[in-house]
Each structure stands twice: as C-alpha cells, then as structure tokens.
Amino acid sequence: MTTRSLAGTIYQVLGEPDGVGVVGHDGSTAGDLGGKVMRLHGPRAVSYIASHPGQVGFARAYLQGDLTVDGMDEAFPYEELKLMEGFDLRLPPLRELPDLVRVAREAGVKLTEMPPLPDLETPSELRKLAHGIRHGKRRDAEAISHHYDVSNRFYEMLLGPSMTYTCAVWPREDATLEEAQAEKYDLVCRKLDLKPGMRLLDVGCGWGGMVRHAVKHYGVSALGVTLSREQASWAREKIEAEGLAGAEVRHMDYRDVTESGFDAVSSIGLTEHIGVRNYPAYFAFLRDRLRDEGRLLNHCITWPSPDHVPMRRGDFVARYVFPDGELAASGRIVSEIERVGLEVHHHENFRQHYARTCAAWCANLSANWDACVAEAGLATARVWGLYLAGSVYNFERNTIQLHQVLATRTSDQGEAGYPLRATYA
Secondary structure (H helix, E strand, C coil): CCCCCHHHHHHHHCCCCCCEEEECCCCCEEECCCCEEEEECCHHHHHHHHHCCCHHHHHHHHHCCCEEECCCCCCCCHHHHHHHHCCCCCCCCHHHHHHHHHHHHHCCCCCCCCCCCCCCCCCCHHHHHHHCCCCCHHHHHHHHHHHHCCCHHHHHHHHCCCCCCCCCCCCCCCCCHHHHHHHHHHHHHHHCCCCCCCEEEEECCCCCHHHHHHHHHHCCEEEEEECCHHHHHHHHHHHHHHCCCCEEEEECCHHHCCCCCEEEEEEECCHHHCCHHHHHHHHHHHHHHEEEEEEEEEEEEEECCCCCCCCCCCCHHHHHCCCCCCCCEHHHHHHHHHHCCCEEEEEEECHHHHHHHHHHHHHHHHHCHHHHHHHHCHHHHHHHHHHHHHHHHHHHCCCCEEEEEEEECCCCCCCCCCCCCCCCC
C-alpha cells in the first residue's frame, strides 16, 4: 500500500484496524469513519507519533490535547483501550519513506524528536544517571515523589475517604470501596494475628491507613514509614485529629528504620518500588525487624507467570506513572522470602479484587473530573484516566495479579507461633 494522505499514514501505523477511522488536521481521512474516530488536531500530534510510534507517541499527543477520540470518557477510556489492544502498531516499509516525508511536509509536520512533556514524564535514561543509581535512596525518593506527591486533595477525590492506594478486598458483591478497603486492612491485621500491646511496622505506609486501622481496632502501637513527604504530612494530621495514641508515621526511607523486635511487619504496595535484584536485601531487612515468631505480610502486584516479559522502561506506565517500577511473579516473591529464612504459611491472589478497586477509582475520577482537572491539571487527570482504565483491563484479563504472602520468622527451634489451622478467614 502506498501512503497517499496524512490520515492514511497514521491508519497504517495503527495496523489498519477494523472499526477505526482517522481524521487528519489537514482534512484527510482513512478507515471506518462510522466507528471509533481518532482526530489529529495539528502537526504536533503527528510529530509525537513519528518520534515514538508506539504507546508513548500516541500518549504524548493525547495528553497535550493534540489527539482525541470521539465519544471517549477521559476518566475511564476502557473501551478505547480494549480496542487499542488489537492494534498492530508498525511503521510503513522503507520504500514508502519518500512519500511519507512528502505528505508530512505538506501537512506542516516537523519530523524531529519531540521533547518530553514537562512535569509529567520521568527523566530519560540518560538524564536518570544524574539522579543516582537505580533504586538508590536518592533516586527512589524522587521516583516516589513523582508518583505520590501530586496533590493530597487530588488523591482525596480519586481514592475516597480511606486515602488508600492499594488493592481493596470485597467482602461481598455489593460492598462499597470504603468497606472493601476497611476489609483489606482488617484481613491484614487478622493474618498478622495482631493483639493489644503488640508492635507493628508498616513499610511504605502511604497515607497511614494500615497504621490507623491497626491502632484503632487492634490496640497495637504502629510505626509507618513513607518516602512521600505529602503522604506523611497528611497521615500525621489525620492521626492527631483522631487522637490515636500509639500511631506514628515518619517521612523516611524504610532502610533507615533502626528499631527491631516488632511483632509484625506489613508491606502493602511497596515491593513494586524495590527492584527485583534488591529482593534479597529487602526481605532480609524486614526479617531483621521481626522478633522470633513474628509475622510478615507482603502485598504486591505481580506478573501471572515467571516467563512474563518485564515492563519496558519506555512503556506508558514506566514513563508517566511508575518510574523505576518492577514486578515479578508471585513464585519469585515466595522464593525470595524463603531464601532469607522466613517460613511461608499462606499465599493468596486478589487479582479480581484489584480490577474492582481500579474501576471504583475510575468512578471517583469521573465523578470529580472537573475538580481533579482544576487541582492537578488536565494532562495529569488524563494520565490517571488512561492508567486506571488500563489497570482494570489488565487485571480482568489476568495480565497482572495481586498477591499477599504471609510468613513467620520461625525460631531456630522451629517455633513459628502459627496455629495448626488459620484463624483469619
């Protein structure tokens, strides 16, 4: 096929999918204009796509408002993402290059590398070298700040009153998001067998939800740590307002916690930020914080198979949402926990619960769309709409999972402090 129009070029890059139409800013059209129609509103959209003809190029054009899809719900573009899954993104053959250049020039397109979007994208790999080693303390702090220090008000509207940005657990079909988040925290407390007077360490504590729930409902003293300054500030204000003696949240790297002898350690949504190569040191550190017979609950997103292709650093999620994020299969998590001498007792998959959780966050974003845009900007709101809708889709399709692994620091004499049958169900 010889490309004869700007819209035809983009349609060809998409793999000429059925049910999709393209309208160029120059008036050219291609594909099915009675289906989902993608509109390019200026030459910059094509420049973004030409410089990165995959996820990032189309994302940049959309986030800048240079590309739109007729009828798309920006807070939950689920149907569009399902459609895009069938796209066969590919560049036209080299023999068509002269024709492509001619068409682009006639449409005012500059075929040069477009700069990243300010304040949205993570630094390029080259620039990251100046930000410290991957998963070093300085770079981890910057990565966490990029993702979590958007705005506490933005997260309040997105996450709801619980301010919990981890997978909820639905106790029944008609439960609300808040009930499901409370059930998640309570399940963790039950798995850890928390009792009054115990000491809990919660690493990567976010806005302090686990800390507050454990202190309020189980009578423990709890220390939470987070690399996000905004999260720590919000959590401390909430703890003070609720008068929770025994609850503490610090703005610090978990690796700087010096206390030990904890009865329990919870890690809810931190492992994704650690780096797979750092698992041995990570789980050894958590083990060393526990007393003999103390329990560890690790809760994190996982790949469904050890053969899964790792997240590429140029993908949309890595570029815009989770800088330096890494996942592993649940078997790798279990193996690394066992390798440091902890005894694994229980392993549970909550994939379907996370699909529901992300859908509920999308509903919150949609209900508060105008306020979220006013608070964080249109581009940031669009990033979250794309990310969460994609998460719903991928959890539903079993492309990603969420596992909780429960282990004990069993003593040298074989005492685990674990009952013959679990009591937390």
